[in-house]
Amino acid sequence: MDADFFRKLPKVELHAHINGSISVSTMSQLVAGMSTSYNPDSLKFKKGETGTLKEVFKLFRQIHDVINNEKAVYKVTYDVIHEFAEENVKYIELRTTPREEPSTGMTTISYVETVLRAIDDCAKENLDIIVKLLLAVDRRQSLQVAMDTVQLAVKYREKSNGVIVGIDLSGDPKVGNADIFIPAFKEAQKHGLKLALHLAEVPAPEETITLLREIIPDRIGHGTCLQPDAGGTKDIVEFVESHRIPLELCLSSNIINMTVPGYDNHHFKFWYDLEHPCIICTDDKGVFSTSITEEYSIAADTFQLSSDQVWQLSYNSIDSIFSDETTKQLLREKWKTLKENLLLKS
Numbered sequence: 039m040d041a042d043f044f045r046k047l048p049k050v051e052l053h054a055h056i057n058g059s060i061s062v063s064t065m066s067q068l069v070a071g072m073s074t075s076y077n078p079d080s081l082k083f084k085k086g087e088t089g090t091l092k093e094v095f096k097l098f099r100q101i102h103d104v105i106n107n108e109k110a111v112y113k114v115t116y117d118v119i120h121e122f123a124e125e126n127v128k129y130i131e132l133r134t135t136p137r138e139e140p141s142t143g144m145t146t147i148s149y150v151e152t153v154l155r156a157i158d159d160c161a162k163e164n165l166d167i168i169v170k171l172l173l174a175v176d177r178r179q180s181l182q183v184a185m186d187t188v189q190l191a192v193k194y195r196e197k198s199n200g201v202i203v204g205i206d207l208s209g210d211p212k213v214g215n216a217d218i219f220i221p222a223f224k225e226a227q228k229h230g231l232k233l234a235l236h237l238a239e240v241p242a243p244e245e246t247i248t249l250l251r252e253i254i255p256d257r258i259g260h261g262t263c264l265q266p267d268a269g270g271t272k273d274i275v276e277f278v279e280s281h282r283i284p285l286e287l288c289l290s291s292n293i294i295n296m297t298v299p300g301y302d303n304h305h306f307k308f309w310y311d312l313e314h315p316c317i318i319c320t321d322d323k324g325v326f327s328t329s330i331t332e333e334y335s336i337a338a339d340t341f342q343l344s345s346d347q348v349w350q351l352s353y354n355s356i357d358s359i360f361s362d363e364t365t366k367q368l369l370r371e372k373w374k375t376l377k378e379n380l381l382l383k384s
């Protein structure tokens with residue numbers, strides 16, 4: 039399998055934060071129009087670099103300083119969708135925290151409307167990619183803000199004709215306790231929104247089992263420390279396994295922010311060997327200098343996957359999307375059409 043194989047492979051991306059996915063090209067264009075001292079190259083990790091979670095989240099705050107107005111939010115969203123489409127991502131669920139920026143007049147409402155407008159404009163261009171959106175709750179926020187986000191998601195799901203499909207929980211995993219958001223997540227479920235929660239990025243067995251039992255999330259982001267040898271427990275593994283909660287696995291992200299010591303040690307292997315639903319994702323392709331094509335290539339190299347296994351990994355991801363059966367069937371057909379050409383050539 040060469041680079042071309044991974045690029046041509048039709049892919050699903052289910053864990054991509056809009057702001058962290060910003061490419062160097064988009065960042066350079068934004069910075070060029072600003073009176074800021076940021077150098078676009080300093081707002082990402084270069085190949086081989088690592089950083090603590092503290093450093094990673096500092097970088098995100100700097101990126102937020104650049105993407106602090108509607109015009110920038112629009113451009114980042116629009117460019118990120120095009121970049122994923124170029125990599126043959128056929129279905130993507132982007133995620134972002136509604137943000138307000140008093141200095142530029144941006145409100146959480148105008149933020150969400152801007153992101154949806156960019157998604158809508160891409161749809162009008164007939165790109166070969168379906169785009170959905172999750173609104174994110176940041177761990178630093180209060181329950182009230184989380185409730186507001188759920189309300190925004192409900193309201194704009196209607197207005198956007200179903201582009202918004204769920205709620206995400208993210209942010210620095212060492213900050214706060216996610217238990218406080220349980221009422222907001224239950225409210226989201228009551229309205230039929232799906233939940234993709236960043237869980238156990240660092241060892242937090244109590245928080246993890248509480249959220250699992252109270253909510254039963256529809257997908258888990260990272261799940262780095264679910265297993266006993268990584269600071270989790272047997273009960274947690276059993277719960278996730280028996281409920282078949284899909285895992286969004288972002289290899290490079292975990293290596294760079296040092297929550298996993300090396301690719302060989304990545305928990306992909308543990309879950310993949312259990313035949314548990316695993317989805318390869320990028321997390322923040324801009325900040326971590328990666329791409330979904332590269333992440334598939336790294337997974338195949340590290341875990342010795344055949345082209346058929348890589349194909350199946352991508353195909354099976356369709357089962358875990360937050361869209362209806364019709365959309366899943368449409369994607370499965372697309373994959374089958376593309377399969378022969380791709381696998382025969384490799």
Ligand SMILES: [Zn+2]
Pocket residue numbers: 053055208236259321
């Ligand atoms: Zn993430």
